[in-house]
Amino acid sequence: MMRSTAILCFLTCGFCWTQAASDSQPASSNVMGAEYPRVYSDNRVTFQLRAPDAQKVQVQVTGAKYDMTKGENGIWSVTTPPLIPGFHYYSLVVDGIAVNDPGSHTFFGTGKDSSGIEVPESGVDYYSYKDVPHGDVRIRPYLSKTTGKWRRCFVYTPPDYDTNTGARYPVLYLQHGMGEDETGWIFQGRANLILDNLIAAKRSVPMIIVTDNGYASKPGAPAQQGSGVPGRGAGGGISAFEEVITRDLIPMIDSTFRTLADRDHRAMAGLSMGGNQTCQVTMRNLDKFSYIGAFSGTMNGLSTEPLDPATAFNGMFKDGAALSKRIKLFWIGMGTAEPNPFPGAIGAFRAMLDKAGVPYVYFESPGTAHEWLTWRRDLNDFAPRLFR
Amino acid sequence: MMRSTAILCFLTCGFCWTQAASDSQPASSNVMGAEYPRVYSDNRVTFQLRAPDAQKVQVQVTGAKYDMTKGENGIWSVTTPPLIPGFHYYSLVVDGIAVNDPGSHTFFGTGKDSSGIEVPESGVDYYSYKDVPHGDVRIRPYLSKTTGKWRRCFVYTPPDYDTNTGARYPVLYLQHGMGEDETGWIFQGRANLILDNLIAAKRSVPMIIVTDNGYASKPGAPAQQGSGVPGRGAGGGISAFEEVITRDLIPMIDSTFRTLADRDHRAMAGLSMGGNQTCQVTMRNLDKFSYIGAFSGTMNGLSTEPLDPATAFNGMFKDGAALSKRIKLFWIGMGTAEPNPFPGAIGAFRAMLDKAGVPYVYFESPGTAHEWLTWRRDLNDFAPRLFR
Numbered sequence: 112m113m114r115s116t117a118i119l120c121f122l123t124c125g126f127c128w129t130q131a132a133s134d135s136q137p138a139s140s141n142v143m144g145a146e147y148p149r150v151y152s153d154n155r156v157t158f159q160l161r162a163p164d165a166q167k168v169q170v171q172v173t174g175a176k177y178d179m180t181k182g183e184n185g186i187w188s189v190t191t192p193p194l195i196p197g198f199h200y201y202s203l204v205v206d207g208i209a210v211n212d213p214g215s216h217t218f219f220g221t222g223k224d225s226s227g228i229e230v231p232e233s234g235v236d237y238y239s240y241k242d243v244p245h246g247d248v249r250i251r252p253y254l255s256k257t258t259g260k261w262r263r264c265f266v267y268t269p270p271d272y273d274t275n276t277g278a279r280y281p282v283l284y285l286q287h288g289m290g291e292d293e294t295g296w297i298f299q300g301r302a303n304l305i306l307d308n309l310i311a312a313k314r315s316v317p318m319i320i321v322t323d324n325g326y327a328s329k330p331g332a333p334a335q336q337g338s339g340v341p342g343r344g345a346g347g348g349i350s351a352f353e354e355v356i357t358r359d360l361i362p363m364i365d366s367t368f369r370t371l372a373d374r375d376h377r378a379m380a381g382l383s384m385g386g387n388q389t390c391q392v393t394m395r396n397l398d399k400f401s402y403i404g405a406f407s408g409t410m411n412g413l414s415t416e417p418l419d420p421a422t423a424f425n426g427m428f429k430d431g432a433a434l435s436k437r438i439k440l441f442w443i444g445m446g447t448a449e450p451n452p453f454p455g456a457i458g459a460f461r462a463m464l465d466k467a468g469v470p471y472v473y474f475e476s477p478g479t480a481h482e483w484l485t486w487r488r489d490l491n492d493f494a495p496r497l498f499r
Numbered sequence: 500m501m502r503s504t505a506i507l508c509f510l511t512c513g514f515c516w517t518q519a520a521s522d523s524q525p526a527s528s529n530v531m532g533a534e535y536p537r538v539y540s541d542n543r544v545t546f547q548l549r550a551p552d553a554q555k556v557q558v559q560v561t562g563a564k565y566d567m568t569k570g571e572n573g574i575w576s577v578t579t580p581p582l583i584p585g586f587h588y589y590s591l592v593v594d595g596i597a598v599n600d601p602g603s604h605t606f607f608g609t610g611k612d613s614s615g616i617e618v619p620e621s622g623v624d625y626y627s628y629k630d631v632p633h634g635d636v637r638i639r640p641y642l643s644k645t646t647g648k649w650r651r652c653f654v655y656t657p658p659d660y661d662t663n664t665g666a667r668y669p670v671l672y673l674q675h676g677m678g679e680d681e682t683g684w685i686f687q688g689r690a691n692l693i694l695d696n697l698i699a700a701k702r703s704v705p706m707i708i709v710t711d712n713g714y715a716s717k718p719g720a721p722a723q724q725g726s727g728v729p730g731r732g733a734g735g736g737i738s739a740f741e742e743v744i745t746r747d748l749i750p751m752i753d754s755t756f757r758t759l760a761d762r763d764h765r766a767m768a769g770l771s772m773g774g775n776q777t778c779q780v781t782m783r784n785l786d787k788f789s790y791i792g793a794f795s796g797t798m799n800g801l802s803t804e805p806l807d808p809a810t811a812f813n814g815m816f817k818d819g820a821a822l823s824k825r826i827k828l829f830w831i832g833m834g835t836a837e838p839n840p841f842p843g844a845i846g847a848f849r850a851m852l853d854k855a856g857v858p859y860v861y862f863e864s865p866g867t868a869h870e871w872l873t874w875r876r877d878l879n880d881f882a883p884r885l886f887r
Contacts, residue, residue, distance in 0.1 A: 142607070142610065142611055142612065143610075143680070143712075144610070162595075163595070164595035164596065165594065165595075165596065205593065205594075205596055206594060207550075207551070207552035207553075208550045208552070208553065208593055208598070210596070210598040210599065211598065211599045211612070213610075213611040214611075215612075216607075216612055217599075219530070219604075222530065222601075223602075224530065224599070224603075224605040224612060240640060240642075240649040245639070245640050245641075247635075247637035247638065247639055247654075248638040249635040249636065249637045249638075250635065250636040250637075250638070250685070251633070251635055252628060252633050253633075254628075254630060261628040266635075273755070276664060292531070297638070303638075324531075326531055367661070368661075
């Protein structure tokens with residue numbers, strides 16, 4: 112976009128950021144040219160906003176609110192204490208209204224396109240761009256018979272997909288959390304980079320990853336319906352998601368890509384709400400899936416009530432011996448800093464599996480909360496265990 | 500993301516929008532579940548924002564500002580007169596600060612991730628999702644030797660690319676405007692849908708489209724440098740773009756995809772700043788390109804000064820007869836409602852081509868300004884003329 116008025120504004124305002132300190136650099140999640148937010152080497156972060164007429168400006172990040180101070184030219188600023196590494200959604204709160212930071216790119220989460228900041232993790236590069244072969248992330252629309260609407264999924268094809276044209280690949284279906292969508296695992300989670308790096312290190316077999324929108328309702332369902340544009344306004348409900356993935360998505364993927372189209376070569380994992388959906392979908396469709404990943408979310412959702420395997424979920428888990436023959440991997444992960452009710456809910460689910468004798472892998476991410484760094488670590492541990 | 504506090508907020512606020520009028524529907528550019536903005540059948544639009552503590556709220560769209568009125572529960576609202584069809588960036592202005600609308604998805608433009616609204620165009624479906632074969636849009640990272648950084652391009656592969664594995668394809672390099680990036684032609688411009696529909700109607704030959712980030716600076720160049728994340732903070736300058744496209748991007752595309760890698764099968768087009776870049780890059784590299792598209796932007800940029808072909812641009816255009824043998828198509832387009840300086844600048848460039856005897860196609864988009872509907876129409880006219 113370039114209007115004559117916009118040009119002037121853009122040239123005079125857009126690229127003229129205040130001179131910044133040298134022990135810091137613009138966050139990698141910033142838009143081009145934006146000097147703020149800036150991250151210091153000790154992970155303190157300086158946020159800025161030009162808001163000459165505002166009475167009060169705060170930044171809300173990692174569960175805390177920091178008051179910003181008004182300086183020259185109406186620029187508000189604050190430097191936070193060191194932030195936990197990883198990706199955090201954040202807002203600027205201007206006179207009580209949470210708004211996006213124009214310096215930050217947006218990431219779909221908390222039900223909107225939200226500002227987000229990447230705080231570097233020292234010495235860690237498994238989710239970084241490295242000079243290894245890269246797969247493509249393909250944006251793919253499909254018409255869902257279940258919802259009657261166009262939907263959109265993202266499909267990661269591994270680096271050799273286009274050259275090794277005789278090969279067929281196993282598939283991991285990987286789901287986002289509440290208020291997120293099919294973009295989350297790529298832009299926040301960096302699933303493609305994690306797999307590029309794992310495959311280059313020969314720690315994972317090459318696989319296709321499909322990220323779909325976990326929200327799906329049938330026509331006329333009570334949840335508010337949005338538009339017919341894929342991934343945009345797909346509706347607030349999740350009642351039709353199981354039908355979408357089993358009847359629409361999997362057949363479309365298997366007919367469009369060179370997949371190994373059987374349960375031995377099909378995995379599903381998800382985070383939070385997506386972990387709950389993963390348990391529901393896989394356990395009801397064990398003819399289709401043999402690998403299950405529950406990242407910070409299990410079949411009991413947010414309930415911390417004890418579960419009796421004989422009766423919970425219609426006794427689906429009661430025969431541990433039989434399940435252990437059908438499920439090649441049941442993997443559960445959680446961050447050690449996750450707030451209630453997650454430790455309790457996940458703990459109750461694990462206790463039920465223990466009682467029933469269903470084997471599973473349990474992984475803890477040290478020091479991380481209900482956030483994307485937990486789930487990047489989850490994927491980095493989970494993916495190497497698949498399709499062996 | 501799902502924190503315990505966020506869950507409650509999301510469930511209680513996120514999906515509870517005020518009951519809306521029946522002659523209207525949520526804009527297709529809204530986030531899931533968002534009932535506002537709503538578009539009426541006559542293209543009036545109602546915008547809403549909950550801002551109990553704000554003193555004044557306006558919406559800024561299509562060059563005008565509309566005052567919003569405070570109603571119950573601190574919800575501000577306004578219904579605009581009918582808006583011009585197509586895609587418009589917009590802002591809500593809260594107590595003087597331009598912010599995003601949480602009900603809208605964001606689109607990278609005007610130097611930030613901005614709210615945008617799609618106003619339907621009655622009876623027009625060339626950029627809609629239709630039940631035709633769809634190509635993929637691939638998000639592809641590459642390491643630029645020129646800038647020393649990772650960059651990101653989007654690559655549209657036509658519907659038969661994966662099945663017609665012996666085929667090679669011509670390539671259109673398609674550039675965005677000022678303050679936009681490689682995402683613009685897909686999410687705002689819908690280039691993939693336009694080509695899907697043109698190819699299905701056999702009006703265009705199947706082709707690959709590459710959209711890159713037009714901003715590129717060499718290490719140490721004076722423009723502010725952003726991050727090393729592709730497409731994110733690639734730097735505010737454009738001085739190295741020609742080197743990036745000719746030395747980094749084209750070789751990467753030709754070695755990664757099944758292209759027809761010669762000038763007869765390579766086109767470049769761009770809008771506004773991208774049209775200027777297209778003229779510069781193609782005219783200096785006629786060994787690499789034979790099709791040129793200048794959408795609302797020409798080689799003289801924003802200057803309306805008359806141009807003498809004998810001297811302008813080092814006399815590059817003076818020999819019309821020779822150029823007409825090398826250039827298979829020089830295509831220029833503009834909207835009839837574009838503001839100054841575009842009509843004057845594009846007019847001056849056309850007058851120079853006329854004087855020099857350089858043949859070109861001139862296309863006018865009726866009633867549209869310096870906005871994306873002009874450029875969708877441009878692509879819909881331009882693409883069928885390529886590679887014939």
